[in-house]
Amino acid sequence: MALLEVSDLHVSFPTPDGVVRAVRGLSFAVETGKTLGIVGESGSGKSVATQTIMGLTRGARVSGQALFEGIDLLAMSPKELRSVRGAQVGMIFQDPLSSLHPYYRVGWQIIEMIRNNHHEISKAKARERAVELLRLVGIPQPDRRVDDFPHQFSGGMRQRAMIAMAMSLNPKLLIADEPTTALDVTVQAQVLQVMRRLQEEFGTAIILITHDLGVVAEVADDVVVMYAGSTMEKADRYETFGAPHHPYTEGLLQSLPAYGGERERLRPIPGQPPSLINLPGGCPFHPRCPYVMDRCRAEMPPLFEVGGNPAHTSACWLSRDQVERAALRTKVVGQPLAAPAVP
Amino acid sequence: MTETGASSHPVAGTDKDVLVKVENLQKYFPVQTTSLFRRNHDQVHAVDGVTLEVRRGETLGLVGETGCGKSTLARCIARLCDVSAGRVIFDGRDITGLTPRQMRPLRREMQIIFQDPYGSLNPRRRVGSIIGDPFALHGIADGAERKRKVQEVMELVGLKPEHFNRFPAEFSGGQRQRIGVARALALRPKLIICDEPVSALDVSIQAQIINLLVDLQREFNLTYLFIAHDLSVVRHVSDRVAVMYLGKVAELAPAEDLYQVPRHPYSNALLSAVPVPDPKKSSDRHQIILIGDVPSPIDPPAGCRFHPRCPKAQERCATEEPALASVLGDSAEHVTACHFPVEKGDDLSNTARVSVPPNGSQAT
Numbered sequence: 110m111a112l113l114e115v116s117d118l119h120v121s122f123p124t125p126d127g128v129v130r131a132v133r134g135l136s137f138a139v140e141t142g143k144t145l146g147i148v149g150e151s152g153s154g155k156s157v158a159t160q161t162i163m164g165l166t167r168g169a170r171v172s173g174q175a176l177f178e179g180i181d182l183l184a185m186s187p188k189e190l191r192s193v194r195g196a197q198v199g200m201i202f203q204d205p206l207s208s209l210h211p212y213y214r215v216g217w218q219i220i221e222m223i224r225n226n227h228h229e230i231s232k233a234k235a236r237e238r239a240v241e242l243l244r245l246v247g248i249p250q251p252d253r254r255v256d257d258f259p260h261q262f263s264g265g266m267r268q269r270a271m272i273a274m275a276m277s278l279n280p281k282l283l284i285a286d287e288p289t290t291a292l293d294v295t296v297q298a299q300v301l302q303v304m305r306r307l308q309e310e311f312g313t314a315i316i317l318i319t320h321d322l323g324v325v326a327e328v329a330d331d332v333v334v335m336y337a338g339s340t341m342e343k344a345d346r347y348e349t350f351g352a353p354h355h356p357y358t359e360g361l362l363q364s365l366p367a368y369g370g371e372r373e374r375l376r377p378i379p380g381q382p383p384s385l386i387n388l389p390g391g392c393p394f395h396p397r398c399p400y401v402m403d404r405c406r407a408e409m410p411p412l413f414e415v416g417g418n419p420a421h422t423s424a425c426w427l428s429r430d431q432v433e434r435a436a437l438r439t440k441v442v443g444q445p446l447a448a449p450a451v452p
Numbered sequence: 453m454t455e456t457g458a459s460s461h462p463v464a465g466t467d468k469d470v471l472v473k474v475e476n477l478q479k480y481f482p483v484q485t486t487s488l489f490r491r492n493h494d495q496v497h498a499v500d501g502v503t504l505e506v507r508r509g510e511t512l513g514l515v516g517e518t519g520c521g522k523s524t525l526a527r528c529i530a531r532l533c534d535v536s537a538g539r540v541i542f543d544g545r546d547i548t549g550l551t552p553r554q555m556r557p558l559r560r561e562m563q564i565i566f567q568d569p570y571g572s573l574n575p576r577r578r579v580g581s582i583i584g585d586p587f588a589l590h591g592i593a594d595g596a597e598r599k600r601k602v603q604e605v606m607e608l609v610g611l612k613p614e615h616f617n618r619f620p621a622e623f624s625g626g627q628r629q630r631i632g633v634a635r636a637l638a639l640r641p642k643l644i645i646c647d648e649p650v651s652a653l654d655v656s657i658q659a660q661i662i663n664l665l666v667d668l669q670r671e672f673n674l675t676y677l678f679i680a681h682d683l684s685v686v687r688h689v690s691d692r693v694a695v696m697y698l699g700k701v702a703e704l705a706p707a708e709d710l711y712q713v714p715r716h717p718y719s720n721a722l723l724s725a726v727p728v729p730d731p732k733k734s735s736d737r738h739q740i741i742l743i744g745d746v747p748s749p750i751d752p753p754a755g756c757r758f759h760p761r762c763p764k765a766q767e768r769c770a771t772e773e774p775a776l777a778s779v780l781g782d783s784a785e786h787v788t789a790c791h792f793p794v795e796k797g798d799d800l801s802n803t804a805r806v807s808v809p810p811n812g813s814q815a816t
């Protein structure tokens with residue numbers, strides 16, 4: 110059994126302009142000790158989906174199931190959910206400042222987190238644990254820095270303090286929403302390494318949301334590609350980057366800069382993302398898809414198995430035979446998938 | 453150019469091809485401390501002696517560690533803040549000491565595109581009036597004419613002119629970033645500073661915006677200062693790239709040179725840490741992971757600022773600050789501030805200094 114199994118999640122927001130359908134039938138699973146990468150269009154519902162699972166969306170209509178160790182999180186009372194958050198599931202939000210309270214010392218915030226969930230732990234013990242955690246995430250001189258205020262930490266240090274806090278109760282699952290977007294690549298590498306180390310040590314499952322395809326290629330075991338609130342494709346990272354099936358996944362990979370000496374133009378997917386209030390009928394990607402067929406405009410494709418691999422699914426009407434699919438790519442797009450650039 | 457105030461004067465000997473010249477620029481911020489006993493003069497040395505130029509029509513990329521002073525340098529150039537020491541010369545004029553009022557006529561010539569397409573637009577104002585701000589601010593064009601001009605710019609950046617009366621919330625992240633570009637472009641500035649213009653967007657929208665910026669540059673001969681953490685994006689757009697570390701320029705070179713033969717150990721570390729969007733390649737990559745944090749900009753290390761974390765550091769590095777110069781036979785265009793620059797074949801990843809200690813704590 111997967112640690113977390115989300116099925117047919119729908120989230121919509123009633124607004125004066127109409128109903129925003131932010132998440133539409135999302136399903137995915139995360140196993141213990143594994144990392145699931147979620148990538149996709151800006152505004153495709155990645156944050157809303159994960160926050161909804163943790164009971165953090167307000168004013169939304171929610172349906173579906175999110176089984177955590179077999180128990181449905183969406184059916185829990187706010188109080189029950191609170192005990193799951195932190196203790197069972199740690200969250201790292203994109204902006205570390207918004208989750209560290211500016212008025213309290215970093216260490217104190219970690220200590221409180223521990224003591225709120227484990228009343229039996231003494232203050233001194235909790236403090237010891239806080240120092241140990243800060244050391245684990247690579248904060249220099251943690252026994253001194255534990256008494257710093259958040260503003261005395263650099264951006265990278267705050268991000269790592271957030272990870273320490275999210276990990277303070279040894280959660281079984283860590284949800285990290287754009288944990289490294291604001292960081293330079295050397296600090297990013299440190300943060301990713303810390304997460305990996307924690308995963309090895311505690312078997313933590315990780316959901317990693319990011320726009321950085323390089324990060325996903327490096328750390329995700331499996332990848333979910335989202336567009337307009339739904340899953341377009343699911344596969345392990347080798348398939349996702351080496352043999353993507355869905356035209357949206359292909360479009361994302363082709364948007365990356367590639368180097369051939371000359372500065373060539375980038376190749377973005379043409380057109381604009383759809384409005385979530387007035388979604389196009391059929392396949393949501395059809396207005397921008399170079400392969401569009403009549404059927405795509407009428408019928409939304411379900412997730413099909415690709416190339417006889419049950420772990421690789423794609424919501425697209427194109428042939429699921431990988432050889433045929435590759436031939437079609439050469440015919441329609443005019444070139445094999447470019448090898449990604451190494452800067 | 454028109455009147456820019458009495459205290460600005462043409463600078464003798466300025467190269468015609470240079471739009472922005474920054475000389476030994478310093479920007480310190482006072483630090484508030486709560487301690488009773490340290491009634492001190494502590495300061496954050498955010499930018500600490502930067503000299504560089506941005507040439508007309510080029511894109512100068514600016515990269516570096518989180519908190520190394522990139523945004524602060526950009527703000528000093530645009531004179532959105534006061535400069536502690538040094539000079540900023542824009543289009544042949546020393547603008548270092550200009551008052552906000554004296555800066556006003558110059559504002560239209562330099563614009564900034566900010567990182568956050570959500571936070572930087574007022575949600576209560578219509579898009580047309582947001583893009584029209586620069587016109588209003590400078591009293592250029594009124595009523596119907598202003599609307600026509602705004603719609604012209606909207607079309608230029610790929611927004612539909614009929615969306616003039618919409619609110620920002622009705623636009624996607626990519627479209628909002630286009631609004632930012634439109635606003636920056638409205639008055640045809642000479643310099644556009646792009647501070648992380650695409651990092652919050654998905655890669656396809658990133659590509660759209662980058663193509664747009666490149667097209668506009670060709671069409672209007674714009675000059676860009678382009679700040680970003682994504683090194684492949686920086687490589688794609690930049691003619692030259694400056695690498696900053698803790699308030700100083702560590703290396704500055706034509707983009708290809710920097711990516712092919714990075715000389716500064718920090719540049720090497722930076723480039724080695726770029727994640728590769730190909731799982732087959734990422735596992736056999738030699739990554740130099742730097743240990744320890746950026747030292748405090750309040751009390752920066754003596755000598756070379758990188759020495760506490762540098763895999764090549766020797767005694768001299770702790771005492772003697774290296775100057776920016778061309779090294780190891782590099783062209784005059786490629787300058788590096790390092791006593792022991794990296795040569796092809798140097799193995800930085802093998803050094804004990806850079807291997808991550810088991811508990812990650814012992815920053816040296």
Ligand SMILES: Nc1ncnc2c1ncn2[C@@H]1O[C@H](COP(=O)(O)OP(=O)(O)OP(=O)(O)O)[C@@H](O)[C@H]1O
Pocket residue numbers: 122124129131149150151152153154155156157158385625652654
């Ligand atoms: N409270 C709300 N009311 C109305 N619409 C909302 C609300 N919260 C989110 N949305 C909309 O739901 C959609 C999904 O948002 P979400 O933040 O999940 O996107 P995302 O995939 O995380 O995007 P990004 O990559 O830009 O972070 C967006 O169109 C957003 O505008």
Ligand SMILES: Nc1ncnc2c1ncn2[C@@H]1O[C@H](COP(=O)(O)OP(=O)(O)OP(=O)(O)O)[C@@H](O)[C@H]1O
Pocket residue numbers: 264291293481482496497498516517518519520521522523524525749
């Ligand atoms: N108004 C301010 N007051 C005090 N310190 C400041 C102020 N603005 C910036 N700093 C400090 O100056 C240093 C440089 O900050 P800056 O924002 O320029 O970095 P950056 O290179 O743009 O970083 P990032 O890549 O994270 O955006 C940091 O140590 C920062 O904390």
Ligand code: SF4
Pocket residue numbers: 355356357392393394395396398399400401402405410424425426427
């Ligand atoms: S279903 Fe049709 S429109 Fe949608 S991605 Fe596949 S080919 Fe394109």
Ligand code: SF4
Pocket residue numbers: 716717718756757758759760762763764765766769774789790791792793
């Ligand atoms: S001067 Fe010394 S410490 Fe500084 S980068 Fe060069 S080798 Fe490293």
Ligand SMILES: [Mg+2]
Pocket residue numbers: 155156157286
């Ligand atoms: Mg999000």
Ligand SMILES: [Mg+2]
Pocket residue numbers: 522523524647
């Ligand atoms: Mg910045």
